[in-house]
Amino acid sequence: MYDSDCIIVMGSNMAENHPVAFRWPMKAKVDHGAKIIHVDPRFTRTSAVADIYAPVRAGSDVAFLGGLINYVINSEKWNSDPFFKTFVVNYTNAATIITEEFKDTEDLDGVFSGLLEAKGGVTEWPFNGFTSQYDGATWQYARTKVGEQGRAASTAQSGEAMVSSGSTGDKAPATAPSGQGEAKKPMGPPFTPLVASLVKPPPIRDDTLQNPRTVFQIVKKHYSRYTPEMVEKTTGCPKETFLKVAETILASSGAERTTSFAYAVAWTQHTYGVQIIGACALLQLLLGNIGRPGAGVMALRGHASIQGSTDVPTLYHSIQGYMAAPTALKKHDTLQDYLTAETVPTGYWANMPKFVVSYLKSVYGPAATPENQFGWDWHPKILGDHSHMAMFAAMNAGKVKGMFCVGQNPATSLNARLDRDALGKLEWSVVKDNWLTETATFWKNAPEIKNGEMKTADIKTEVFFLPATQVAEVEGTFTNTQRLLQFHHKAAEAPGDCRSDTWFYYELGKRLKKLYANSTLPRDEGFKNMVWDYEHEDESERKKGEPSSAKILKELNGFFTDDPARHCVGFAELKDDGSTTCASWIYSGVLPAAGKNLADRRNPDAPGKPGAQLEWGWAWPANRRVMYNRASADPAGKPWSERKKWVWWDAEAKKWVGYDVPDYIATKPPDDKAKPGAAGMDALPGTAPFIMRPDGVGWLYAPSGLVDGPLPAHYEPVESPVQNPLYKQQSSPVYKYWKDNANQLAKVGDPKFPYVITTYRLTEHYLAGAMSRWLPWLTELQPELFVEISPELAQEKGIKNLDWCRITSPRRQVRAKALVTRRMRPFNIDGKVIHQVGMPWHWGYEGVSTGDVVNELTALIADPNVSMHEAKAFVCNVEKA
Numbered sequence: 001m002y003d004s005d006c007i008i009v010m011g012s013n014m015a016e017n018h019p020v021a022f023r024w025p026m027k028a029k030v031d032h033g034a035k036i037i038h039v040d041p042r043f044t045r046t047s048a049v050a051d052i053y054a055p056v057r058a059g060s061d062v063a064f065l066g067g068l069i070n071y072v073i074n075s076e077k078w079n080s081d082p083f084f085k086t087f088v089v090n091y092t093n094a095a096t097i098i099t100e101e102f103k104d105t106e107d108l109d110g111v112f113s114g115l116l117e118a119k120g121g122v123t124e125w126p127f128n129g130f131t132s133q134y135d136g137a138t139w140q141y142a143r144t145k146v147g148e149q150g151r152a153a154s155t156a157q158s159g160e161a162m163v164s165s166g167s168t169g170d171k172a173p174a175t176a177p178s179g180q181g182e183a184k185k186p187m188g189p190p191f192t193p194l195v196a197s198l199v200k201p202p203p204i205r206d207d208t209l210q211n212p213r214t215v216f217q218i219v220k221k222h223y224s225r226y227t228p229e230m231v232e233k234t235t236g237c238p239k240e241t242f243l244k245v246a247e248t249i250l251a252s253s254g255a256e257r258t259t260s261f262a263y264a265v266a267w268t269q270h271t272y273g274v275q276i277i278g279a280c281a282l283l284q285l286l287l288g289n290i291g292r293p294g295a296g297v298m299a300l301r302g303h304a305s306i307q308g309s310t311d312v313p314t315l316y317h318s319i320q321g322y323m324a325a326p327t328a329l330k331k332h333d334t335l336q337d338y339l340t341a342e343t344v345p346t347g348y349w350a351n352m353p354k355f356v357v358s359y360l361k362s363v364y365g366p367a368a369t370p371e372n373q374f375g376w377d378w379h380p381k382i383l384g385d386h387s388h389m390a391m392f393a394a395m396n397a398g399k400v401k402g403m404f405c406v407g408q409n410p411a412t413s414l415n416a417r418l419d420r421d422a423l424g425k426l427e428w429s430v431v432k433d434n435w436l437t438e439t440a441t442f443w444k445n446a447p448e449i450k451n452g453e454m455k456t457a458d459i460k461t462e463v464f465f466l467p468a469t470q471v472a473e474v475e476g477t478f479t480n481t482q483r484l485l486q487f488h489h490k491a492a493e494a495p496g497d498c499r500s501d502t503w504f505y506y507e508l509g510k511r512l513k514k515l516y517a518n519s520t521l522p523r524d525e526g527f528k529n530m531v532w533d534y535e536h537e538d539e540s541e542r543k544k545g546e547p548s549s550a551k552i553l554k555e556l557n558g559f560f561t562d563d564p565a566r567h568c569v570g571f572a573e574l575k576d577d578g579s580t581t582c583a584s585w586i587y588s589g590v591l592p593a594a595g596k597n598l599a600d601r602r603n604p605d606a607p608g609k610p611g612a613q614l615e616w617g618w619a620w621p622a623n624r625r626v627m628y629n630r631a632s633a634d635p636a637g638k639p640w641s642e643r644k645k646w647v648w649w650d651a652e653a654k655k656w657v658g659y660d661v662p663d664y665i666a667t668k669p670p671d672d673k674a675k676p677g678a679a680g681m682d683a684l685p686g687t688a689p690f691i692m693r694p695d696g697v698g699w700l701y702a703p704s705g706l707v708d709g710p711l712p713a714h715y716e717p718v719e720s721p722v723q724n725p726l727y728k729q730q731s732s733p734v735y736k737y738w739k740d741n742a743n744q745l746a747k748v749g750d751p752k753f754p755y756v757i758t759t760y761r762l763t764e765h766y767l768a769g770a771m772s773r774w775l776p777w778l779t780e781l782q783p784e785l786f787v788e789i790s791p792e793l794a795q796e797k798g799i800k801n802l803d804w805c806r807i808t809s810p811r812r813q814v815r816a817k818a819l820v821t822r823r824m825r826p827f828n829i830d831g832k833v834i835h836q837v838g839m840p841w842h843w844g845y846e847g848v849s850t851g852d853v854v855n856e857l858t859a860l861i862a863d864p865n866v867s868m869h870e871a872k873a874f875v876c877n878v879e880k881a
Contacts, residue, residue: 002028003294006252006259008245010039011061011267011276015046016763018264018300021481022046025262028294035248039064039237040266041758041836042788043823054245057827058758058836059717059873060235061267063726064242065279066714067231070223071246072286083255083640087288089207090635090687092698094216097204101138102213104222105713110729112709113138118733127390127397129736130864139710140703141203141695142213188370189577191339191353196679198345203695215701219282222711225726234714234725236827236834253287255640258294264302266758269872271735272708272715274865279712285698291631291663291689293646301481302767304471308479311620312556312584316386320359320584323352328381335360335373346683348691353576354585361581362555367529370578378526385736387867389414389860393738395422402428406501407468411438411446412768412844414869415811416855418742420446424459432466432504437770438844438853440465445845447853466504469494474502476549477599482625485590485599486617499545506534506547531555550597557591558582567593570622586620598623610645612660623661628698630656630664630689637670637686664691707864708734717873718861719746719810721754722829735870736862743860744810746875753809753875755793755835759854765842773847785816785851788838789878790824796835799880806881807839809874811859814852815881837878841871 001007007025014022026049028034038050039061047053056064078084088094103113118132209216228246232239252259261284267276280297281290289295301307310318317325324342332338335356343352360368364375384390392410394400396418403426410419420442423429431440438446443461448454473494477485494500509532516527534547534555541548558568561581570589574580582588590598603615612625619625626632629647634640637649637656647658649670656662665681672686681691688696702710715732716724724730730748737745746753764782765772772778787805789797799805801820806813816839827834843851858871 001025001260001262001294001298002031003258004028004034004252004260005032005257005294006035006037006248008037008039008249008259008261009046009050009263010037010064010261010280011263011265012300013040013042013044013046013266013760014262014264014300015049016044017302017761018262018481019763021262021300035252037245037248039245041756041824042760042838043825052241052245052248054237054241055825055827056235056237057829057834058266058756059270059720060714061270061276062272062279062712063226063231063234063714064237065276065283066223066226066712067228067242068246068249069219069279069283069286070226071228071243072250072283073220073223075250077250078286081254083288084286086634087631088216088286088700089209090697091288091291091631091689092215092285092700093695094214094219094700095205095207095209096215096695096701097142097206097211097213098215098218098701098703099138099140099142100213102140102218102710103138104218104711105709105727105729106221106225110713110715110724110727111733112711115733127393127738128385129390129393129738129860129862129867130734131737132734133864134707134709134734136704136707136710143203144201188373189353189357191336191357191576192679194336194339195343195345195350195353198340198343199677199679199683200345202674202676219700219711222713226714230726233830236829249287253289255288256643258292258644259284259287259289260294260296260298262298262300264300266760266872268863268866268868269870270868271718271732271861271863271870272712273863273868274706275708275712278702278706281698282700282712285700288631288640290698291626291628292640292644293626293632294644296626299481302761304480305478307481307483308477308485311479311483311586316382321355321586323356323359326376326379326381328383332381335376338376344694345679346694347688347696348681349694350680350683351571351574354574354580355571355582357576357578358558358574358580358582358585361561361578362558362583363531364526364529365531365581366561367525368578374578375526375529377522378529380526385867387862389736389738389862389867389869392419392422393740393860395425396740398425400426402426402430404430404432405439406430406432406504409433409437409439409768409770409844411442412841412853413855414858414871415743415860416853416858417448417812418740418860420448421742424454424461426461428462428464430464430466432468432499432501433770434468434470435770435774436465436846438768438846441846447845450845467496467498469498469500473498474500474546474549476502477553479620482619484617484619485587487597487600502549502552503544503546506532507545550591553591553597553599554594555581556583556587558585558588565594567591569593589622590618590620610659614661621663624663625660626663628663628689628691629658629660630662630691631698632658633670635670635687664689708732716748717870719753719859719870719874721749721756721834721875722832723748725830732864734864736864736867738860740860742811745859745861746810750810750875753877755837755876755878757807757809757837757839757857757874757876759839759841759858759871762840762842765840767842768844769842769847769849770844773842773844773849776848779847779849782840782842783849785814785840785843785854786819787816787878788819788821788824790826790835791820791822792826793824793835793837793878794818794820797878797880799878804881806879807837807857808877808879809857809859812856814854814856816852816854837876 001024036050037052038047039054041058114135326332360374368374443459472491475490516524534551536542536548560566569592571585598618632646639645647662670686674685684696841854
């Protein structure tokens with residue numbers, strides 16, 4: 001971001017919530033005049049240092065970004081500067097033609113073709129919550145052969161393999177390729193013939209971009225209604241301010257200049273959050289702002305290792321390295337079935353069999369052999385949506401017996417009263433945390449216990465509390481927001497019986513293995529064969545039961561099974577025959593030899609040297625700091641400009657070189673031609689930077705991988721005070737909703753709940769407050785819960801600063817002090833005044849500072865792609881209390 005000429009912070013209050021990261025936009029502003037733009041419902045400390053502040057109503061982000069897309073496509077600069085068209089034609093799917101069957105929101109008044117019959121939300125197993133679903137068969141590329149559209153798979157990572165649109169999958173993949181589907185026993189390694197047999201004919205293109213079925217023309221038509229006037233009408237942002245933002249971004253993009261975006265949970269916490277991010281990616285691709293220095297889209301992470309927890313996943317639907325979790329709902333019966341369904345045969349994902357087999361070897365070690373499909377039958381299979389909301393819906397229905405709660409506080413989480421009710425229906429729960437959180441004490445201290453609505457004696461849940469260590473009391477790695485692994489050393493001993501998370505899971509694994517050691521049941525073979533030997537090298541640590549972080553990192557990195565002392569130097573060495581083991585292919589290379597922990601490096605580049613700080617920590621994949629950086633050179637392999645030089649083709653050395661590790665096949669020349677019918681990287685030409693895409697280009701339009709449409713369209717939040725100004729379709733037609741009497745939703749424009757509310761964070765507190773409200777210094781800085789309201793709303797409601805207020809939603813009500821401030825402002829939305837209020841959500845009933853749980857107000861509704869909740873835009877009422 002320091003290399004950016006313009007930084008747009010949207011969906012984040014970066015200065016207050018990511019202050020260390022915000023150092024770099026500020027340095028860019030001071031050192032070389034970069035512009036900072038802040039787009040947000042509240043005027044914050046980020047707004048205060050921005051060159052432009054653009055106020056928008058919470059939940060209207062796609063309308064704002066869609067307006068930018070429309071403005072860019074129709075601008076004189078974009079149409080006259082050859083850089084933009086060269087980038088878009090060669091490096092995006094703008095020239096690709098889409099099937100005749102596809103119908104856009106422009107044709108169907110707000111929905112795409114393939115919308116199935118509405119279900120209205122479900123609560124039965126697997127608790128997936130879909131209100132409706134799309135069949136994405138009509139969204140596909142047109143190809144040289146008719147009828148080659150139909151092989152199905154259902155994971156976002158699967159690229160064009162995906163046709164079925166359900167995130168958990170409700171369609172089985174087609175039968176195995178000819179000659180394999182009739183086999184009496186599963187196919188063994190190598191799996192290269194399987195991958196080759198999955199290759200489809202190439203899509204049809206029109207490089208002139210004139211065909212009305214090209215992605216470019218579909219995108220242009222789709223966003224034509226997103227005019228500056230419509231942006232003002234929908235978002236409340238004044239037209240003049242919007243145009244100033246658009247002109248600044250356009251002026252800061254091109255061969256000589258780059259623009260970057262930064263976002264956080266204010267983009268993700270919506271029923272269409274994935275589409276907001278997709279709209280930004282679309283805009284950045286149009287502007288040539290991907291894969292280049294100072295460009296891109298930065299997802300700001302709140303935790304030190306939140307990126308690491310998705311890489312080495314706590315996600316229910318992924319296994320290591322963003323590969324789809326095997327599911328019982330699809331034809332994943334054999335390893336061959338899984339690879340047939342999930343492997344993208346062209347581009348770098350064609351190597352997936354190598355990644356999967358090496359992962360299975362890491363789980364089951366010597367017991368994983370070709371004869372037993374590398375232990376495939378032992379591997380767990382998911383049964384549907386196991387995300388937080390689906391899990392608590394199942395828990396509330398009495399279908400979950402016990403829960404391990406580590407580093408999470410659901411008693412203060414989404415629709416918090418419903419979550420606490422669900423906790424009270426468990427037989428047992430284990431809470432492992434630094435302090436006694438609300439989840440640990442819900443059975444005696446929750447509001448409904450204190451006010452007499454419920455009795456402790458009626459709650460049968462047995463709660464075990466295990467005290468946890470702090471981060472500085474253990475050693476290990478963080479993976480930060482830019483995918484950088486950094487090793488941290490132990491600084492202090494933990495007090496008393498406090499134990500680390502690694503201790504807890506390692507001990508749990510050892511005890512389960514001991515429990516099942518003498519079992520003869522086939523279902524227990526997985527536990528018996530699981531590799532679980534990470535004893536610490538240091539005797540004192542070993543006595544405490546603390547596992548070795550070095551051994552765990554080696555497992556993640558990978559090594560050769562015939563010579564465990566030989567580490568993999570990178571994922572290019574992984575094999576699909578069982579000769580390599582690697583827990584997470586994207587981390588391969590961080591420990592290329594014993595004692596050579598690249599995450600422990602702290603060697604900065606020389607001052608003034610252009611580069612990527614390659615000796616500071618280690619970034620996945622392969623220590624690349626800018627992903628898809630082949631796009632930093634033109635199709636011939638030359639830098640777009642000297643000022644934005646990053647990686648380029650060295651014709652004399654016959655390889656890609658530069659300031660960063662090239663994110664490309666090192667010796668694949670720019671003039672290399674795609675080989676018809678080939679698999680893997682041979683299927684892509686030397687001008688295809690986006691090697692994880694099956695066609696090697698960035699997607700303006702997503703023919704697969706998303707379950708709510710191939711293009712972002714503006715939908716209103718599920719709870720909104722206004723009708724959708726752009727389409728007849730009010731909200732996302734496929735959002736998730738878990739029906740429950742305690743999860744009621746407001747109707748559009750409900751006069752009982754006239755105001756838009758958004759939740760947010762403070763610098764002084766963190767999440768539900770379990771790590772901050774116990775500290776006297778922080779609670780002194782921010783002592784109590786408040787609701788931020790504009791002077792106009794305060795006057796209308798007779799509320800003065802510091803008055804007590806009652807804030808009500810269709811679910812519950814909370815009490816907070818009024819903070820009357822001009823940082824909040826009314827919006828004019830289509831001629832109607834809409835008031836916006838904001839509340840931090842850091843309080844609960846435990847700790848030094850206590851207050852009402854703001855998440856009592858929120859609902860169990862979610863984005864259909866990733867089951868992310870909608871806490872950034874819903875409705876409420878505010879009254880003097």
